[in-house]
Amino acid sequence: MAVESSESNKNSIKPDLVVVGSVAIDTIETPYDKRESILGGSASFSCAGASFFTQVGMVGVVGSDFPESYTDLYRRFNIDLEGLQTVEGETFRWSGVYRKNMDERDTLSTDLNVFADFSPELPTAYRSSPYLFLGNIGPDLQMHVLDQMDDTRFVVLDTMDLWIENAREDLRKVIGRVDLLTLNESEARNLTGEHSLPAAAAKLLELGPRYVLIKKGEHGSMLYSENGVFILPAYPLEVVNDPTGAGDAFAGGFMGSLTEMGRTDDEAMRIAIMHGSVVASFAVEAFSLERLENISRDDIENRVNRFREMVRIP
């Protein structure tokens, strides 16, 4: 396969956090607006979200049609691109329409293109990174990435219904090798057959991870571990312009914050979840990475401080 890294043979950077996921070109319609061929994909949102906190390296694949302007945008986020392959063909494309109230969406088309044959290969410099985020790709690919890492300190895995339904055994295997599993409410129920979230979380912890982080969208998130549960509502927003990538931005902010702290205890998890929630709250205020592109770490911390006050118990 003719693979070339976007940044090969330059001075290799060892990122503190490696993120693997999809890079997509999206066409999105909401009840209020429509945007064509904008930058999307789980790796885009996760890496951008993490970039406020740490040096992140992206592992993914794009086609030869991938616009230079998007690569430039990644660079402005200071995302290392040595792990981003460019292969002959078209980039993964997705289009969808959000229904009224933005709480449901219909997929219009999914063209995997070069993503169909994605085989993630990690640059040498990436293999000794301490933190790894296995974004939402097939569990066999997630396992392949994990096998290339030398000695990770903390691995987080995201998944989705597609893999729960079509690759359940592979998924269970890779879940058994990670430190934290993140998935949304309905996926947790689907994977365990338990409607009650505490019961679902207990079953997921039995698969091996120390932590299970359940995302509930506008209703926040819950972190389960043997020490109990941490519950954080979502940061309340007046306006959501595009929910696409919210979960990925959340995971990116979470992983970035965790990497920055260099700790993986319960207290660090709570702070990182708050950071992830706030990064996600910014992400959904605009299409693609447009909002994240225009905020600073200070904006994040200011919102974190307001959020702290909103959930403070006297």
Added chain:
Amino acid sequence: MAVESSESNKNSIKPDLVVVGSVAIDTIETPYDKRESILGGSASFSCAGASFFTQVGMVGVVGSDFPESYTDLYRRFNIDLEGLQTVEGETFRWSGVYRKNMDERDTLSTDLNVFADFSPELPTAYRSSPYLFLGNIGPDLQMHVLDQMDDTRFVVLDTMDLWIENAREDLRKVIGRVDLLTLNESEARNLTGEHSLPAAAAKLLELGPRYVLIKKGEHGSMLYSENGVFILPAYPLEVVNDPTGAGDAFAGGFMGSLTEMGRTDDEAMRIAIMHGSVVASFAVEAFSLERLENISRDDIENRVNRFREMVRIP
């Protein structure tokens, strides 16, 4: 009208909190169980919930068929019943069925019976109570109760879709006279026409109340005021056996706690909301008042302490 108070001519008690609402006899079917002719109604759940914190007086109406065992149960909660009228006829009866997962229910029958002609009359001793909870009854009746009070310190009003749709003007008038309006998420949207909760809350605050408390069921609650918002998730439960009365138990625990503290500032609201959430979490663990009947104030505080840890930000 032949009205007699259940406790007339005895030593009148001046309750610290007066609660007006419905008393009903319910028949409820869940996916797992069915119970006939059990004690229900907003006043039952609210008064029981408040009783852990303060001396509460119930204002409501029952028929001559109302079982003595239920009056005895009220007395075991130390609820003052001088404001509970008994009139010739049948008590309000409601029956409903919960669907799978308990998140929706269908009403099978509603027989208002003596509740149809309910005209709440407050015992003299109740009129100078500092705290008043106007539970979910018609806004004209809520206004009639408010008019009988001498000098309340803090009035909370609950409502529902029925009144929003059929008595909107009366409802807006009485909302203009209370300190805190509580309603659920969909009702807040319905009453204001705003989908965004912050926008809906802003419009509701413009009607007059200092606080708007939005109940989101299993997703917790939000308190809006000119000082901002306080957000508390729901206490997570493994098992919910009957969600009936959850909102009323929440309101009762909230009002009871507020009354006990004797304060109406933002900090007191936050503590009272936590108490309300915990009381509601107990209430839904069994049918009717069965769970509340078997817990103590210590059980509530123990759960509050576990809850505090679940939402603590380092």
